[in-house]
Amino acid sequence: MNDFFTVSIIIATLASGIRLAVPFLLAALGEAVGQRAGVLNLGVEGVMLIGAFSAYYAALETGSAAFGLLMGLASGVAMGLVYALITVVMHAEQGISGIGIYLFGLGFTDLLFQKQVGTPKPISGLQAKPFDWLAEDTGRAGELLFSHTVLTYVAFLLVPVVYWLITRTTFGLNVRAVGENPQAADTLGVSVNGIRTAAIVIGNTMAGLAGAALALEIGIFQQNLTAGRGFIAIALVYFGAWRPVGVMAGSLLFGIVSSTVLQLQVQDVISGSVSSIANMAPAVLTVIVLVVVSRRIGQPAALTRPFTRDS
Amino acid sequence: MLKMTDNQQRFSAGLDIGRLLRPFAGLVVPAAAVIAALAVGAILLGVFGANPLTGYRALLSGAFGGPDELAATALKSIPLMLVGVGICIAFRTGVINIGGEGQIIMGAIVATLVALALPDVPRPILVPLVMIAGGVGGGIWGAIPGALKAYSGVNEILSTIMMNIIAGFFMSFLLEDWLIEPGAIRIQQTKRLSQNADLPILPGGTRLHLGIVVALIVAILGYLLLFRSSLGMRLRAVGHNPHASRAAGMKVEMSITQALAFSGACAGIAGAVLVFGSESHRLIGEGGPLAFTQSAGFNGIVTALFGGLHPLFTVLSSYLFGGMLAGGISLQRVVQVPQALVIALNGVVVVFVVGSLKLRARVQRWAEGDIQMEDRA
Numbered sequence: 001m002n003d004f005f006t007v008s009i010i011i012a013t014l015a016s017g018i019r020l021a022v023p024f025l026l027a028a029l030g031e032a033v034g035q036r037a038g039v040l041n042l043g044v045e046g047v048m049l050i051g052a053f054s055a056y057y058a059a060l061e062t063g064s065a066a067f068g069l070l071m072g073l074a075s076g077v078a079m080g081l082v083y084a085l086i087t088v089v090m091h092a093e094q095g096i097s098g099i100g101i102y103l104f105g106l107g108f109t110d111l112l113f114q115k116q117v118g119t120p121k122p123i124s125g126l127q128a129k130p131f132d133w134l135a136e137d138t139g140r141a142g143e144l145l146f147s148h149t150v151l152t153y154v155a156f157l158l159v160p161v162v163y164w165l166i167t168r169t170t171f172g173l174n175v176r177a178v179g180e181n182p183q184a185a186d187t188l189g190v191s192v193n194g195i196r197t198a199a200i201v202i203g204n205t206m207a208g209l210a211g212a213a214l215a216l217e218i219g220i221f222q223q224n225l226t227a228g229r230g231f232i233a234i235a236l237v238y239f240g241a242w243r244p245v246g247v248m249a250g251s252l253l254f255g256i257v258s259s260t261v262l263q264l265q266v267q268d269v270i271s272g273s274v275s276s277i278a279n280m281a282p283a284v285l286t287v288i289v290l291v292v293v294s295r296r297i298g299q300p301a302a303l304t305r306p307f308t309r310d311s
Numbered sequence: 312m313l314k315m316t317d318n319q320q321r322f323s324a325g326l327d328i329g330r331l332l333r334p335f336a337g338l339v340v341p342a343a344a345v346i347a348a349l350a351v352g353a354i355l356l357g358v359f360g361a362n363p364l365t366g367y368r369a370l371l372s373g374a375f376g377g378p379d380e381l382a383a384t385a386l387k388s389i390p391l392m393l394v395g396v397g398i399c400i401a402f403r404t405g406v407i408n409i410g411g412e413g414q415i416i417m418g419a420i421v422a423t424l425v426a427l428a429l430p431d432v433p434r435p436i437l438v439p440l441v442m443i444a445g446g447v448g449g450g451i452w453g454a455i456p457g458a459l460k461a462y463s464g465v466n467e468i469l470s471t472i473m474m475n476i477i478a479g480f481f482m483s484f485l486l487e488d489w490l491i492e493p494g495a496i497r498i499q500q501t502k503r504l505s506q507n508a509d510l511p512i513l514p515g516g517t518r519l520h521l522g523i524v525v526a527l528i529v530a531i532l533g534y535l536l537l538f539r540s541s542l543g544m545r546l547r548a549v550g551h552n553p554h555a556s557r558a559a560g561m562k563v564e565m566s567i568t569q570a571l572a573f574s575g576a577c578a579g580i581a582g583a584v585l586v587f588g589s590e591s592h593r594l595i596g597e598g599g600p601l602a603f604t605q606s607a608g609f610n611g612i613v614t615a616l617f618g619g620l621h622p623l624f625t626v627l628s629s630y631l632f633g634g635m636l637a638g639g640i641s642l643q644r645v646v647q648v649p650q651a652l653v654i655a656l657n658g659v660v661v662v663f664v665v666g667s668l669k670l671r672a673r674v675q676r677w678a679e680g681d682i683q684m685e686d687r688a
Contacts, residue, residue, distance in 0.1 A: 042409070042468065046658070090666040095407050095468055099612055100661030106606075107654025114649040115359055223651075224601060228479075231472045238469055273488035276480045283476040286469075287459070294464040 021255025027233035030206025037199035042098025045230025046105025051211030076208020080201035179300035344663035361646035373641025374634030382517030388633025394611025397577030404570035405550035410471025411608025413478035418579020421448025430505035449579015457571025461564035479600035499596035533622035
């Protein structure tokens with residue numbers, strides 16, 4: 001029992017929580033960009049699965065995790081263009097077409113996996129830890145901060161990048177404009193559909209990256225690998241009130257709760273069934289936060305509303 | 312977007328041919344969407360080196376090739392029908408219910424608890440009782456996000472997704488602990504539930520059980536509720552224009568909560584059917600929530616949309632999609648392409664159907680214009 005409360009285990013748990021937060025963070029940051037532009041993408045889970053399979057398969061065939069990562073990104077871009085076609089050009093209802101994307105990703109990756117790979121074969125994931133040399137000299141705090149792979153640093157670096165992109169650039173201003181009042185943005189000469197397409201592609205690319213990060217972290221692919229993480233990422237956008245820092249806080253919460261539950265189970269502090277109850281906690285908390293957030297801050301005014309000039 | 316032609320329907324009385332045909336006008340575009348999706352499937356089959364014609368023939372004969380196949384299709388379609396009817400109710404009220412998965416699970420859990428608590432109740436009472444229990448479980452699980460949306464403004468898409476996650480973990484908790492089969496270690500399942508709760512097999516020599524009757528009854532009730540009751544009229548009015556409905560004195564909050572409660576109840580009954588109509592007659596959580604629900608919570612959205620959000624047409628479309636699921640097995644056997652293809656194609660169908668809704672609305676307006684001319688004549 002008391003084993004859990006040693007400093008080294010707590011540090012290890014927090015470090016693994018940070019690692020588990022990465023797929024949530026990448027996917028949710030991307031979704032936040034899309035939603036700020038007024039586009040809800042419920043298909044994140046499907047895009048993550050496609051990104052995960054692309055990365056896994058490319059890494060399996062070439063032996064290069066970096067190439068796998070690239071393929072994960074590329075599949076995200078492709079899915080972004082498809083989703084832009086569906087929602088921006090065809091004006092499809094965003095919530096439901098996202099479910100279509102999810103089902104497609106779920107079935108398609110399972111299909112490809114069974115057909116092309118068959119039995120699960122492990123790949124060597126991204127091993128490079130750029131700051132590992134620092135971890136040895138800086139003790140436990142160093143282990144917490146410097147023991148991660150490149151992707152973890154990229155994911156957390158993207159938090160200020162996305163913040164800067166949304167709040168400090170012309171593109172970000174346009175994103176917010178088309179998300180709040182597309183008609184007004186249009187009269188000012190902003191290409192609503194162009195900005196939304198760009199935001200969707202950014203969002204889906206990050207979802208693809210999130211899937212790739214997951215597959216390369218675990219080193220394996222299987223049916224429904226993401227197991228609901230994409231859906232949680234969408235909720236985290238609301239949880240974080242559309243702000244990158246809030247999204248990061250939510251991702252860390254989910255990551256650290258998962259790693260803590262896992263650690264408690266490994267240490268035999270709690271049984272498997274109790275861990276199921278504990279795993280509910282972030283979802284319950286999210287619902288509670290949604291109640292609070294929905295009263296405090298409104299969502300982007302034009303979220304889920306397709307843009308037409310004559311409406 | 313998802314609101315369809317029914318605004319005029321309640322004002323027209325009596326039967327005429329045009330009115331009977333009108334829903335079919337709305338089916339032209341989705342039919343084209345499904346053909347387009349099948350074309351995508353044919354390309355995928357070709358890419359995997361299978362003859363698309365052989366593949367689709369195998370799929371068709373596996374789905375509709377004989378009494379056993381027709382029965383297997385019907386069995387696959389039951390959860391789709393039930394969830395789909397629920398989706399019709401929610402979507403017509405303007406509420407997006409993504410929580411079918413969780414509602415199925417909670418329905419299954421409550422129904423299982425009732426069967427465990429009352430194993431000796433005679434079958435004619437226990438079977439309806441566990442179905443109702445399923446409805447109550449799913450209904451409560453739907454009413455929670457409904458009330459949160461109505462009274463606190465919580466986005467129902469997100470809350471229903473969270474309710475799915477909570478229900479999934481709750482099921483694994485119960486099946487790892489309180490409800491686990493005595494003696495069974497590590498397999499997430501209950502003991503075999505009371506035989507009195509088994510859904511009786513229908514006569515005819517197939518495996519088809521009473522669940523199909525339950526689904527048809529729920530579909531008819533759903534139709535009566537939506538289109539033949541004042542409650543349903545209020546629901547659809549709220550779906551059509553919540554502000555006008557409020558101005559007209561309707562309790563919009565209550566309608567939204569009711570809609571998600573009804574929607575969840577339908578899915579919950581599907582959960583009960585999945586337990587008591589299964590061959591093992593127990594609640595099994597092994598393989599995760601998706602393995603138990605067979606993704607019906609999501610696929611039911613597909614069939615409801617495909618059925619034009621009309622409960623009776625949803626029965627038809629669910630049967631067709633049930634055929635795709637049942638036929639997927641023989642597709643896999645004959646051309647060695649995994650049946651996961653069918654799930655992928657379902658996704659493509661959704662995208663095509665919702666992508667073509669604008670076109671469909673135009674076709675339906677055209678059909679309604681047609682009827683007005685007939686009325687004048």
